[in-house]
Amino acid sequence: SSFKDDFSTSPHLFTPMSPYDVELPIQTAEDGVFASQLSQSKELHTDFSSVDLSFLPDITQDNKEQNLSEDGHGTQKELDGSLPSNEDSGVSTDESSLSHPGTAQPSPEAPDDCPPLTPMTPVTPPTSAESSGIVPQLQNIVSTVNLACKLDLKNIALHARNAEYNPKRFAAVIMRIREPRTTALIFSSGKMVCTGAKSEEQSRLAARKYARVVQKLGFPAKFLDFKIQNMVGSCDVRFPIRLEGLVLTHQQFSSYEPELFPGLVYRMVKPRIVLLIFVSGKVVLTGAKDRSEIYEAFENIYPILRGFRKPS
């Protein structure tokens, strides 16, 4: 199919199947689709066989169960079953690691048509040998769009089932739709804010649906200047972090006040992302305008956090 042509000219070490990876759930790669796609890409890029995949943990179903009994963190493993707790061990370069790759690669859905969104720099979750192997998951996207017409909010609140309007509290209609599960703030100037989507495409689709609702209510709504304003991602590094140590070594970027907030606020300069780092190893990344910033920020922070893995 046509998408493969786009990537044959630029031989990356590993390229995603689509420039915008839609969903990157942290799942075990048990789907056959995954393995077949991988073998397809082997044919495409001749240098793929020389890629060192030894960093990938050896993920099998047995491995997952073994880890469950080992530390009894059943709930944790259900979610992130792909990464065993002892990820330093169990690294193998045999065929089994290729057929059951770790979470480093995105699970490519089958995009048969060219993605309409203009691809910017190829958004590759980094898969170099030193990468973390963990991909942050997007949790929330905030976007804005201009409907370019004045709106009668009272009218909208009257005619729409899914709208709430309380002018004394807030000067906008709060509208919700079920699929994609999102919330929109619609202002009388015609500007709209859409929140709650888990991907850029979902946010755009949701915004279009809200615009369509407003259209059906009789307003000449357009769909101008759709822009992603903020993206929030989260992930888990799977080990506890000494926050008091981190704030000492990275004082100029970190703010850790246990009396105020249990997490450490790390303001990364490049890319300009704010990370909330918690003692449990969970990391929240926010302030991104593009998904690549979240990945980049996490790849920057991961080696720093690894440095605090050993207790003092």
Place this chain on the structure above:
Amino acid sequence: MAAPRCPECGSASLVEDAHYAQQQLVCASCGCVLAEGLLTTTYTDEEHLREVAYSQSTGQKEQLSRCLQRGIRRVQDLCKVLQLPAAFEDTAVSYFQRALQLPAFHLCSLEKKEVLGGCCVLVTCREHNWPLSMGTVCSLLYARQELFASVFLSLQKELQLSVPALSLADLVTTHLSSFRLLQPSANIPAAFLEDRERLLGRTLGLVELSRQAWLVTGRHPLPVLTAAAFLAWQSLRPGPRLCCPLRRFCRLAGVELPPPAHLRLRELLEVLLAMASQLSWLRGFKLDKKTVVKHVGDLLQHRVFLLRKAFRELDGDEQDTAPGQGSPGQDPGCPSSLGTQAQGCPPAGKRPGGPLRLLLPPCLLHPRKRLRAPAPSAVALTGDEPISDSEIEQYLRGPEELQAFRKAKGWL
């Protein structure tokens, strides 16, 4: 003070006279000028050896706005109440003046300005490693915690300060000095009195143990401190003190009991119990939360070794999985019986006391959130999918519904 005499003629008749606007001390008989009132406001001030401040005599204060003057006075009062060194006062006042000029704080409410003064004092103390907790400042200013938090963070951002973290060990020292159990008093039984140095030493040991066992990171410092101080106090003389609960201890000591202190106490006792199960001479006893207190001294002494034995690390180099190797870096102070025991350590399942638990923060050991599996997205969205009319119409009210709704709204 003896009556001054004119140096020239020796006369005692001196008058204070003003030459134009300048005060002068002149001899009435010969007209010699003894003193000119340049550096002091009045001769009487100087006569009584009272220092006249530069700010008073030079009208420096009049240059500052009344709001700023009041704020500076509050900051100075706060420093005096907290008995801070004199240098801190100047630093805090300079921070306050700088902050008040910024647009973010210039026009804020009076309440916020007062809190800003407290924040400046806190920042100064942090920079000099003087342990002062936010709770203390808030209670002194009768300020709301949320307001204090927001002002502190915005002050940090506006002045671009990197405020050093609160040093827990120093906080222990200052917090303990406010305990009333250290001096004899009417309502404190003799058995409850404790020596300050001993209590301090043991509390510091327990706080360090809590820190290593992940009980401190991400939590309020004072509840941990209180729980550690209570355990330390109990363990120094368990006999009469074991029956005294935490609440009574805080009441006698004259300190507030923060609500999470009970939880911290429970967590700390769990850690101690796990450690005690690895101490060979305690294996025979079946310890519980009360009786383990008696052995806190021993447990603290062999803390490093016991932590390693009693808990598994998250990494692969777990000692219980490699019975062949001896435990590296043993605490040299521990008796030889412990050493042989360690070398022949059995795997996890057969270890006395059950399987080892991991040395992890409590939030990881007892996860409260039911972790949701990530919603799998079946189809790759492009964002430009066609939107069916029926889907949109489900969100719009039909005419009958509209009538009913209008009627209902009329009733409201």
